[in-house]
């Protein structure tokens with residue numbers, strides 16, 4: 001569903017920002033990308049979104065090369081950054097209507113739009129309110145509602161829960177779980193090991209542009225994940241392949 005084959009981005013620096021990433025995320029998986037600042041997480045997401053072109057290798061969505069099929073692949077994918085970009089002066093419902101229409105969906109009726117709102121746990125009372133009055137957690141939920149309305153088959157998220165309180169963050173993770181159970185492939189970059197363990201089906205740890213370890217979250221306790229993360233920093237410095245941790 002989401003596939004990186006030897007995906008590389010080099011801005012002309014000594015160390016590539018992304019160095020031969022090989023990764024496959026199937027429909028229904030939530031893959032959490034962990035790693036320190038500058039590891040290459042946002043670069044990976046930007047390549048899948050076609051915001052930047054790879055120096056080598058391929059990013060594919062539903063087997064289509066993102067570079068060769070920019071319009072088709074954009075239709076399949078939804079993106080939720082740290083701050084979901086919405087029109088502050090439009091209501092939540094108007095934003096939802098606008099962005100789903102932009103994604104090529106037929107116009108939804110008001111009850112249909114309200115149903116998307118309800119699905120993501122946004123109170124019906126807020127639907128007609130200006131987004132400028134929403135909390136961050138509410139705006140992130142509008143982002144998920146847009147992904148659902150857009151019928152996205154892949155969801156890319158870059159630190160979507162940063163700055164959310166634990167309850168909002170937990171609700172957000174539950175929504176991701178629900179989307180994945182409906183067959184959406186999810187790739188989420190995060191610094192939050194706890195959230196990755198809770199929300200993810202798999203984790204990948206990056207450092208200095210390289211994917212250095214992967215594991216299924218069901219195979220690791222939180223403390224083991226933290227240990228793997230810390231060990232991965234040393235492994236990256238020493239070089240080598242991807243460490244796949246299995247129970």
Ligand SMILES: Nc1ncnc2c1ncn2[C@@H]1O[C@H](COP(=O)(O)OP(=O)(O)OP(=O)(O)O)[C@@H](O)[C@H]1O
Pocket residue numbers: 011017035036037038039040041042043044
């Ligand atoms: N336009 C650019 N020109 C040059 N270098 C860049 C550019 N964009 C990113 N980089 C470099 O690529 C590397 C990877 O950056 P990236 O933003 O992917 O890291 P990240 O893992 O998302 O970090 P963070 O956790 O801080 O968001 C960094 O060293 C960064 O400085």
